[in-house]
Amino acid sequence: MRLKDKVSIITGGSQGIGEAIARKAGEHGAKVVIADINEETGEKALDCLKSDGIDAVFVKADVSREQDVIHLMDQAIQQFGGIDVLVNNAAATMRKSVVETTLEEWNRVMNVNLTGTFLCSKYAIPEIEKRGGGAIVNIASWHAYRTITRLAAYAASKGGMTALTRQMALDCGKMNIRVNAVCPSTVDTPMLYETFKNLPDPDEAFQETLKFQPLGRISTGEDIANACLFLMSDEASYISGHSLMVDGAAFVKLARPLMFD
Template sequence: MKLKNRIAIITGGGKGIGAELSLKLASEGAKIIIAEMDVPNGERTAKKIRENNGEAIVIKTNVADEDSVNNMANEAINVFGKIDILINNAGTRHINNILDHTKQQWDDMLSVNLTGPYLCCKAVIPHMIKGGKGKIINFGSIASFMGRPDRVAYVAAKTGVLGLTRALAVDLTGKNININTICPGLISTPFNQKFAEDPELGEVWGKETIVGRWGKPSDIAGAAIFLSSDDSDFINGSEIKIDGGWLAAKTRKGEITNNE
């Protein structure tokens, strides 16, 4: 097991990608703290972990609220005595044109998607320093690298995650803490359900990737385990794109010969 007896906090760990990460890190021996606003979903995921002889607790956490985040970190220490891994997975998204984009929507997306990782890192890093080592994974997006339609706040926040990761990696020089970013593309989760299931666009969008399909939460888990483990000790301030090759190349219909 790559993560035996490591203590891992996963924000938004109750559903979608977060639930898959919680389950897969637990299968590698990690003890899981699900930091989640949606406590019932968090408890369902924790129950699955326990049914497979793992350890997991759920702490109700609003990542945009500093007191809530600090309480989560303190409770994790009270229960497990240390924190080895932090995965800042919690996120939100509003999709609408800039002229219809409200200040509240902007604030929501910046506070959860960018301020949230900052607050969680700030709360957890002192415990990692005390423990002598740590692994932090922030979640960006394909929107970290390009403009996307009707997503001004989301793009701004996810672009900011890359800067946060790089700056924190520098600030943590010599602390034996690695901080990196995972940037998913088209992943079929509740977050993207209406697009994945769209009868006209769902299959078409999947085929736009080089791999030729939508991603699944399980496609993210391997990278998260790697970045959480000792195997990634020489990777810092970096990002891994998990998007089926969508950002790597663009083609037009008819440009690729089908050799089947």
């Protein structure tokens, strides 16, 4: 039980990577707080966790709204007595260049991905400090470092998350709070297939993406959750300020898939 009785908030925890992290944390003894803007998928994820004996609650929250975030933290404390771990996973994406992106679209992506990380961290850090320390894991992306065409807002937001990760690690060290990021590449999630749906040939895009993977497959939510579990646990007690690529070696390839160009 690597997270026994650790109160762990996972934003965007109702599906995809977030749901996998919530389940992994619960399987290792954490008390799980699922935060998500989608009440229907949130309640469904909660039922699944509870049916497997995981101690969990669901809180509807838009992480880009300060009052929602304050309510989220209050509910975690009310339900479980404090906060030990925060995983900033809630995300919005969009396939557009800078020229194509409206200010409203830019703000939406930034508000969820970057401002949401800021707000959740701002209000969780004092509570984690009260518990003697803990961990924050930000789910960024390899697009923070190397990206593709027409992903302006998303790539910029994820780059900001990795910079914020490094900065928070310095400020939070004296509180015994470790801050790291996980940077997934292509993950088998609903968000991936939504992206493919907007391409001329989704099936071809998937096959080309698959060919690009050195390990011969795209990653699963559990692959990302396993990395997060390590960073959330005391096994990573001297690791802070880092961004961990979980990409099956795709990041180090010279070529890029052509179907996005």
